[in-house]
Amino acid sequence: MVMKQVFGRPETLCDGATHYCGGCGHGVAHRLVAEALDHFGLHDKAVGVAPAGCSVMLYDYFDVDTIESAHGRALAVATGMKRANPSLFVFTYQGDGDLASIGMCETIHTANRGEKITVVFINNAVYGMTGGQMAPTTLPGQKTTTTPLGRSTATEGAPIKMAELMAGFDGVAYSERVAVYDARHVLRARKAIYRAFESQIHQAGMGFVEVLSPCVTNLKMSPEKAQAWVAEEMCAAFPLGLFKDTLSQYEKENAPAVEGSDAHAS
């Protein structure tokens, strides 16, 4: 009997262990991005922009061209790449400190310009890499190493809802918030990431996916507890859902889309 392989490592995901903590959501999100790279056949033309944050070393995990960026500047780097060579497929992968705090200016302006870039935004409600300090997405009352009494909305403001914010820009073709705490949600997250890829492939605009993701180490919880915390606490503060989809409309109007049509000599 011929055996058919039904599950395996995506080709664009490198073999070997990652440095992520057991139970961290980055690993699952990496896999979903790699599946999308494989699905759309982007190995030969993709460039991944790594942030400063826990995922800075994604260049060791993806078998595509990659570049490091300064904290918060991934979308400026991505803009430069895409403008210089529009035939590249450019994606950024950023944490909440990177994208929604220090890099907020770049995030907003890149969205407003409608750069044809795919953004995978990992919201884990803390600064993972630097030891669990408050993030712009830390929940009200959540204790972190810089909010020992819990985040006070009176003095530190409320968590920033990026997927909703991004939906407000004409340049964004797709914006969805997903989570990766169980299989059903992982499948939905994969769908959303595919759509964010298609936003760029069809030149419709920026594709944005916010992924709610557990940081077991800084939440000081077991993987199971951290997943439950994402499902209950985070999803209450950050409702899952699709906030913008002009991509579908764009696809109807422009089918069949021709990619790389505005390429110039560089």
Added chain:
Amino acid sequence: MSPSNHGAAARPGTRKLVQGNIALAEGAVRAGLNCYFGYPITPQNQIPEYLSWRLPETGGVFLQAESELASINMVLGAAATGARVMTSSSGPGISLMQEGISFLAGSQIPCLIVDVMRCGPGLGGIKPTQADYYQATRGGGHGDYRTIVLAPFSAQEMFDFPMRAFDLAEHYRNPVLILSDAILGQLKEPAVLEPAGIPRPLPNTWALTGAHNRPARNLRSMYLSGDDQEIHNNVLWEKYNRIEQELPEAEQIETDDADILIVAFGSAARIALSAIRLAREEGLRVGLFRPVTLYPYPGKALRELTSRVNRVLVVEMNMGQMLDDVRLAVTDEVRIHFYGRPGGGVPTPHDILAKIKEC
């Protein structure tokens, strides 16, 4: 050479009256510029304004960024694809770019950065200065790195230096900075706007173009495992050592019979040339040593020259920054005098003449 020619007369071709900033922008286009990213700031605005229409004519990309933080990182991304890329700015904007310049140096990504210096500190003002010499020549951002620094002193050199800058940037895989100032940016004088050669971007083996028929590539400055960071930094320093051997350049004017030597770069060197003319009318034999590369500093040539001319007057539009490099270059026997003006002040030829007489 006559101080009024500033390099243009010797060149074949038609001389045109041109503003320094425009000469630089057109020089960059003729050097094969593919992309420009920048944010407005006086006194360099003519560069982005000119490139906003001129660069698209050649198929290039012009983008006004939301800040200098964004523009330098757009430069990094675009240059990482192998394109010829530049930005330009002044004082506060160049300060904002320093983290990005450090990343460019650390990741060995070639590009051109133009600093049309204005006076500081702080918001300062739009008057000329040379007060950002330290920032330009000592790296400027965090970490032990250098950018190659070219110091033009005429509209002709503003036109010519972008081509040299891109060639050097690609050859050494390093950012190159053209250190100009408000005088050089705003002045209008004749220059030949024909490049000496055609742009020849180096074929490269490192750019991010998609992993088609080759292993995936990565550009980074961070090396976490073992001794890798130190190994990487040693690679950078081997390169800087080569640069220090191969690149230093200075122009010597009327030094053959000189008893007194003025050391000055950029605008200060132009004013010094007028002072030298006045001095020679009075029978004082004064010559000029003008560094063209500020990093690497042409210290060896200066040491040789000062073994013969041992009275030196350093003139700068700052309070003594290049002075350090002069002190490092020459022997203890050389008597060094200094005349500097802090940001906002521009010396006159007569100011300098008075200092010459004190030497």
